Amino acid sequence: MEFKINSKSFDKLLSKVIPAVPTRTPMAVLENFLFEIKDGLLTVCATDLEISLRSSQNVAADRNTKMVVPAKLLHDIIRALPDIQLSVSTDSNSRLKLTTDKGVYHISYFSPEDFPEIPTVARDKEIVIASDDLKRAFEKTSFAMSKEDMRPAMTGTLLEFAKDGLRFVATDGHRLVKYVNKSILTDYTEQYIIPERAISVLSKLLGDGDVKIYLSKTHASFISGDIEFITRLIGEKYPAYNSVIPLENENLLTVDRSELLSTIKRMLIFSSGTSKQVKLSISANNLEVSSENIDTGSNAVETIQCDYSGEAMDIGFNTAYVNDILSHLDSSKVVFKLHSPTKACIIEPEYSSEGSDKAPENEEVMMLLMPVRLNN
Amino acid sequence: MEFKINSKSFDKLLSKVIPAVPTRTPMAVLENFLFEIKDGLLTVCATDLEISLRSSQNVAADRNTKMVVPAKLLHDIIRALPDIQLSVSTDSNSRLKLTTDKGVYHISYFSPEDFPEIPTVARDKEIVIASDDLKRAFEKTSFAMSKEDMRPAMTGTLLEFAKDGLRFVATDGHRLVKYVNKSILTDYTEQYIIPERAISVLSKLLGDGDVKIYLSKTHASFISGDIEFITRLIGEKYPAYNSVIPLENENLLTVDRSELLSTIKRMLIFSSGTSKQVKLSISANNLEVSSENIDTGSNAVETIQCDYSGEAMDIGFNTAYVNDILSHLDSSKVVFKLHSPTKACIIEPEYSSEGSDKAPENEEVMMLLMPVRLNN
Numbered sequence: 001m002e003f004k005i006n007s008k009s010f011d012k013l014l015s016k017v018i019p020a021v022p023t024r025t026p027m028a029v030l031e032n033f034l035f036e037i038k039d040g041l042l043t044v045c046a047t048d049l050e051i052s053l054r055s056s057q058n059v060a061a062d063r064n065t066k067m068v069v070p071a072k073l074l075h076d077i078i079r080a081l082p083d084i085q086l087s088v089s090t091d092s093n094s095r096l097k098l099t100t101d102k103g104v105y106h107i108s109y110f111s112p113e114d115f116p117e118i119p120t121v122a123r124d125k126e127i128v129i130a131s132d133d134l135k136r137a138f139e140k141t142s143f144a145m146s147k148e149d150m151r152p153a154m155t156g157t158l159l160e161f162a163k164d165g166l167r168f169v170a171t172d173g174h175r176l177v178k179y180v181n182k183s184i185l186t187d188y189t190e191q192y193i194i195p196e197r198a199i200s201v202l203s204k205l206l207g208d209g210d211v212k213i214y215l216s217k218t219h220a221s222f223i224s225g226d227i228e229f230i231t232r233l234i235g236e237k238y239p240a241y242n243s244v245i246p247l248e249n250e251n252l253l254t255v256d257r258s259e260l261l262s263t264i265k266r267m268l269i270f271s272s273g274t275s276k277q278v279k280l281s282i283s284a285n286n287l288e289v290s291s292e293n294i295d296t297g298s299n300a301v302e303t304i305q306c307d308y309s310g311e312a313m314d315i316g317f318n319t320a321y322v323n324d325i326l327s328h329l330d331s332s333k334v335v336f337k338l339h340s341p342t343k344a345c346i347i348e349p350e351y352s353s354e355g356s357d358k359a360p361e362n363e364e365v366m367m368l369l370m371p372v373r374l375n376n
Numbered sequence: 377m378e379f380k381i382n383s384k385s386f387d388k389l390l391s392k393v394i395p396a397v398p399t400r401t402p403m404a405v406l407e408n409f410l411f412e413i414k415d416g417l418l419t420v421c422a423t424d425l426e427i428s429l430r431s432s433q434n435v436a437a438d439r440n441t442k443m444v445v446p447a448k449l450l451h452d453i454i455r456a457l458p459d460i461q462l463s464v465s466t467d468s469n470s471r472l473k474l475t476t477d478k479g480v481y482h483i484s485y486f487s488p489e490d491f492p493e494i495p496t497v498a499r500d501k502e503i504v505i506a507s508d509d510l511k512r513a514f515e516k517t518s519f520a521m522s523k524e525d526m527r528p529a530m531t532g533t534l535l536e537f538a539k540d541g542l543r544f545v546a547t548d549g550h551r552l553v554k555y556v557n558k559s560i561l562t563d564y565t566e567q568y569i570i571p572e573r574a575i576s577v578l579s580k581l582l583g584d585g586d587v588k589i590y591l592s593k594t595h596a597s598f599i600s601g602d603i604e605f606i607t608r609l610i611g612e613k614y615p616a617y618n619s620v621i622p623l624e625n626e627n628l629l630t631v632d633r634s635e636l637l638s639t640i641k642r643m644l645i646f647s648s649g650t651s652k653q654v655k656l657s658i659s660a661n662n663l664e665v666s667s668e669n670i671d672t673g674s675n676a677v678e679t680i681q682c683d684y685s686g687e688a689m690d691i692g693f694n695t696a697y698v699n700d701i702l703s704h705l706d707s708s709k710v711v712f713k714l715h716s717p718t719k720a721c722i723i724e725p726e727y728s729s730e731g732s733d734k735a736p737e738n739e740e741v742m743m744l745l746m747p748v749r750l751n752n
Contacts, residue, residue, distance in 0.1 A: 073674060076645045082638070095673065103642070103678035262458070266479070269452045297471065298449060302479035 001037065002089040003061035007081040007100075013044055014075045016055045016227050019201045021071040022048040029114045032068035036112075037061045045118050046071060051198050052118045052230040053205075067109040069096055077105055119230055121221035127213040129166070131206040131224060133181055137168045138203050140179045140365060143324050145196050146172035153236035156193040159220075160238075161186045164364070169241055171368075175321050176241060177328075180364040191238055192220060198231035205229065245368060246344050249337035251310025253282055254350060257334045260289070261326040263302045264319060267291035270300045271319040277372050278319040282338075283312040291319060294375075315341040316374040325367045332357040345369050377413065378465040379437035383457040383476075389420055390451045392431045392603050395577045397447040398424040405490045408444035412488075413437045421494050422447060427574050428494045428606040429581075443485040445472055453481055495606055497597035503589040505542070507582040507600060509557055513544045514579050516555045516741055519700050521572055522548035529612035532569040535596075536614075537562045541738070545617055549746075551697050552617060553704075556740040567614055568596060574607035581605065621744060622720050625713035627686025629658055630726060633710045636665070637702040639678045640695060643667035646676045647695040653748050654695040658714075659688040667695060670751075691717040692750040701743045708733040721745050 014033070022030050025048065034045040043056040067090075077098070078086075087099040091106070098105040138157070146154035151173075158169040166184035170177050192215055206224050214221040215233075222229040267278045273293035281288040287306040292299035315338065326334065331349030338345050347367040351359035390409070398406050401424065410421040419432040443466075453474070454462075463475040467482070474481040514533070522530035527549075534545040542560035546553050568591055582600050590597040591609075598605040643654045649671035657664040663682040668675035691714065702710065707725030714721050723743040727735035 070672065070674075073645065073672065077642060077676070080638075080642045080645060093673075102680070103639075103676060105642075105646070105676045106674055108673040262456075263479075266453060266456045266481075269449065269456060270481070296446065296449065297469075297484040298446075298482055300453070300479060300481045304478070 001061060001063055001065045002087065003037070003042070003059040004085060004087050005042075005057075005059055006083070007078060007086050008083050009057065010086060011075075011078045011081075013042075013055055013057050014071075014078060016205065017044045017046045017053045018071055018075050019205065020046040020048055020051050020053040029068065029110075029116075031071055032110070032115065033071045033074065034066070034068055034112060034115045034118070035109075036066045038064050047116060047118055049116060050195060050232050051201055053201075054118060054228040054230070055226055057226075065090070066112045067096075068112050068115050069109045070107060073107055077107075119219045119232075121214045121216045121219050121230065123214050123221075125215065127166075127184060127186070127215075128210050129181070129184055129213065131209055131211050133183075134211050135203055135206050136360075136363075137166075137179050137181055138199050140328055141168045141170040141177045142196070142199050142203075143328055144170040144172060144175050144177045144367075145199075148172070151239075152234055153193055153238045156195045156234045157199055158238045158241075159192045159194060161188055161190045163189070165362070169238070171239070171241060174318065174370050175325065176244065176368040178241070178245070178364075178366045178368075182362040182364065190215075193234035193236065193238055194220060194231060195234055198229075202229055202231075244344065245366070246337075246339060246346065249339045249343075249346055251313065251338040252308070253280075253287065253310075253336040253338060254307040254333055255287060255304060255336070257326055257329060257331060257349075259304055260287075260334070261323070263289050263304060264323050264326060266302070267300060268319050268323055270298055275375055276318055276320060277316045277375065278322060279314060279316050279374055280336075281312075281314045282306070282308055282310075284308055292375075310338065313338065313341060314374060315345070316372045317345075317369060318372055321369055325369060329365070329367070331359075341371055341374070343371070345371060377437060377439055377441045378463065379413070379418070379435040380461060380463050381418075381433075381435055382459070383454060383462050384459050385433065386462065387451075387454045387457075389418075389431055389433050390447075390454055392581065393420045393422045393429045394447055394451050395581065396422040396424055396427050396429040405444065405486075406492075407447055408486070408491065409447045409450065410442070410488060410491045410494070411445055411485075412442045414440050423492060423494055425492060426571060426608050427577055429577075430494060430604040430606070431602050433602075441466070442488045443472075444488050444491050445485045446483060449483055453483075495595045495608070497590045497592045497595050497606065499590050499597075501591065503542075503560060503562070503591075504586050505557070505560055505589065507585055507587050509559075510587050511579055511582050512736075512739075513542075513555050513557055514575050516704055517544045517546040517553045518572070518575050518579075519704055520546040520548060520551050520553045520743075521575075524548070527612075527615075528610055529569055529614045532571045532610045533575055534614045534617075535568045535570060537564055537566045539565070540740070545614070547615070547617060547744075550694065551701065551746065552620065552744040554617070554621070554740075554742045554744075558738040558740065566591075569610035569612065569614055570596060570607060571610055574605075578605055578607075620720065621742070622713075622715060622722065625715045625719075625722055627689065627714040628684070629656075629663065629686075629712040629714060630683040630709055631663060631680060631712070633702055633705060633707060633725075635680055636663075636710070637699070639665050639680060640699050640702060642678070643676055644695050644699055646674055651751055652694055652696060653692045653751065654698060655690060655692050655750055656712075657688075657690045658682070658684055658686075660684050686714065689714065689717060690750060691721070692748045693721075693745060694748055697745055701745060705741070705743070707735075717747055717750070719747070721747060 160167040165182035168179040270291040273295035290301040333350040536543040541558035544555040588599040646667040649669035666677040709726040
C-alpha cells in the first residue's frame with residue numbers, strides 16, 4: 001500500500017478525529033486510529049465507546065487496506081513536520097513507513113479486528129441547524145448539567161423536539177436552564193439526552209455553516225463539514241422539568257446585569273468559607289447584596305440601584321450559581337421573578353430592543369435557581 | 377487609622393508583593409501581608425522564609441500602625457474593584473474596613489508579633505546590572521539546575537564574580553551551562569548560590585531599567601524600581617565545575633540550529649519509551665540523527681547537512697537535554713565540540729556577525745552535555 005499526502009492536510013485530517021481518542025483507557029486498542037483506504041478514499045476513525053469521530057480525504061492509493069495505527073504517535077510526528085509532501089507506505093514488518101526528503105519514520109500498525117465497530121445512525125430523519133445556533137444553545141445550557149452520577153439523566157443535556165421549537169434543557173436539581181431555538185420546528189415530540197463529554201467535544205469542533213443531525217433511540221450523529229461526530233445517548237428518562245417551573249412569580253426585580261455580575265464576583269471572594277451564600281435584600285429601587293465568611297470574620301455589602309415591584313424580601317442564593325447564571329446571559333439587564341424566599345426564582349434576560357442589546361431572534365431563555373436558607 | 381488610596385494603585389502594590397506569599401504552608405502567619413504605615417509611607421511585605429518581597433507607597437494616613445492582613449483575601453477584593461477611590465480604616469473589632477461609593481468590606485487583621493522578620497542585607501557592596509541582562513543570564517542557565525535535593529548546591533544557580541566578569545553557572549551533573557556577563561567587572565572573586573524559586577520569582581518581576589544587587593554571606597537583595605526582593609542563599613560549596621570542562625575537544629561539528637532543533641523535536645516523539653536517547657552519526661558534511669522506541673517498535677531517522685572536521689563518530693545523548701540546550705541558544709548555527717563518544721561535549725552558539733544574527737556584546741555562553749551509552 002502506498003499513497004502521497006501533504007503533511008499539513010494530513011495533520012488537519014488527524015486533528016479532526018483525535019478528540020475522540022481517550023487519553024487513559026484500559027482498552028489499549030482505543031488509543032489507535034482506525035485507518036481505512038477504500039477506492040481512493042482514506043477514512044480515519046476514533047472512538048472512546050461513548051463518542052466517535054470520522055473524517056475522510058481522497059488519496060491516490062494503489063490498493064485498499066484497513067489497519068489500526070497508534071493515534072498519538074502518528075499525530076505527534078505529522079504535526080511536527082514542516083509543510084512537505086509525504087509518502088505513506090507499509091513495510092514487510094507490519095510497520096507504516098513515512099518518507100520525506102530528509103527522513104524516514106516507522107510506526108507499527110495492527111490488524112483492525114479488535115477495533116470496536118463505529119455506530120451508524122440511520123439518516124431517515126434529518127434536522128439542519130446552523131453551527132453557531134447549536135453552539136449558542138450548548139453554551140447557554142451546559143453549565144447547569146449535574147456533575148454527579150446519582151441521576152444519570154441529569155448529567156446530560158436534554159434535546160426536546162416540542163411545539164415551540166427545539167428545546168435544550170439542563171439541570172442539576174438546584175438550577176435549571178431551558179433554551180428554546182424556535183426556528184427548528186418539527187411535527188413530532190421527542191426527547192434525547194446528550195452526554196456531557198459529547199457536548200464538550202462537539203462544541204469545540206463545530207465550524208461554520210450548517211450541522212446535520214440524525215437521531216436514533218441509542219445514538220446521535222452530527223455532520224459538520226467533512227466530520228461526522230457520533231455519540232451514545234443517555235438511555236434514561238429525563239425528569240419532568242416543567243412541573244418545577246413556577247408560573248406565578250409576581251415580584252419582579254430588574255437590574256443591570258454586568259453591574260450585578262461584578263458585585264457577585266466580589267461576593268464570591270467572601271463566600272468562600274463554609275457558607276457559600278449571598279443574600280439579596282430587596283426593596284423598592286434598592287438592592288443590597290451581602291456575603292460573609294464566618295470562618296475568617298470577613299464580610300462584604302454593596303448597594304445597587306434596581307427596579308422592584310413587590311414586597312420587600314431577603315433571599316439567599318449559592319453565590320457561584322448566581323455567578324454562573326449571570327455569566328451565561330448576554331442582555332444588558334436581567335429580571336429576577338420572585339415569589340418568596342423559599343420558592344424557586346426565575347431569571348430571564350431583558351434586552352433593550354436597540355443597538356447591540358437587541359434580543360436574538362427566535363430564541364427563548366429561562367433560567368431557574370433554587371434559593372438557600374439564610375444563615376442569619 | 378485611616379487613609380485613602382486608588383484601587384488600581386493599591387492593586388499594583390499588592391500584586392508586586394504577593395508572589396512571595398506561599399500558597400500552602402504549615403505556618404499560617406505567612407499567608408498574610410505585613411502592613412506598616414510609618415510617617416506617610418505604607419510598606420507591604422510578604423515572605424515564605426526563603427524569599428521575601430517588599431514595596432512601598434506614599435499614603436496620607438493619620439497615624440502609624442503595623443498589622444498583618446490575609447494576603448489572598450485582600451488582594452482578591454482589591455483586584456475585583458473597578459478603578460475607584462477607596463477609604464481604608466480600622467474598626468473596633470480588629471477589622472480592616474474598606475469603603476467605596478457602593479460597598480463596605482471588612483477583613484480581620486492580626487497583630488504583627490508572630491510575623492517573621494524580613495532579612496536585611498547591608499548595602500556596602502553594590503552591583504548594578506540592567507534588568508534585561510540579568511533576565512537573559514537566568515534564561516540561558518536556569519533550565520540546567522538540578523531538580524534533585526541530594527546535592528543542595530546544584531539545585532541553585534551560581535553567581536560568581538570572576539576575572540572575566542559575572543558568571544552564571546547551573547548544572548545537574550549531566551549538563552552544565554556557563555554564562556558570562558563580561559561587563560560586570562569587580563575587583564574580588566566570590567561565589568553565591570541563588571535558589572531555584574528565587575530565580576523563577578525574580579525573573580517574572582524584573583521590569584525595565586537597572587537592578588541593584590546587594591549580597592551578604594546568607595542573603596541577596598535585588599532592588600528593581602520600587603520593589604525589593606530578598607532571597608536566602610544556599611549555604612553550600614558549589615562543585616568545582618571548571619574541572620569537568622574539557623579543553624581539547626578537537627572535532628568540530630557546525631550545524632544550523634533551528635534545523636537541528638526541529639529534527640530533535642521529532643526525535644523526542646520517538647524517544648519517549650524506556651530509551652530516551654538520540655543517536656548522532658557524524659561524518660564529513662553529513663549528520664544522521666536517529667531515535668527508536670523499542671517498546672512500540674517505532675523509529676525515526678533524518679539526515680542534515682553539516683560541517684564537520686574530524687573522525688566519523690556515533691554518539692548518543694538524552695534527547696530532552698539536546699532539545700533544552702538548542703532551545704536556550706539563539707544563534708543561527710551551533711558548534712558541537714567533540715572528543716569521543718564517551719567524553720563530555722561542548723555546545724556553543726555561532727553567530728554570523730551580521731543582521732539579526734549578531735553575537736550579543738559582552739557575553740559568553742558555553743553549554744556542556746555528557747553523552748549516554750548507545751543501546752545498539
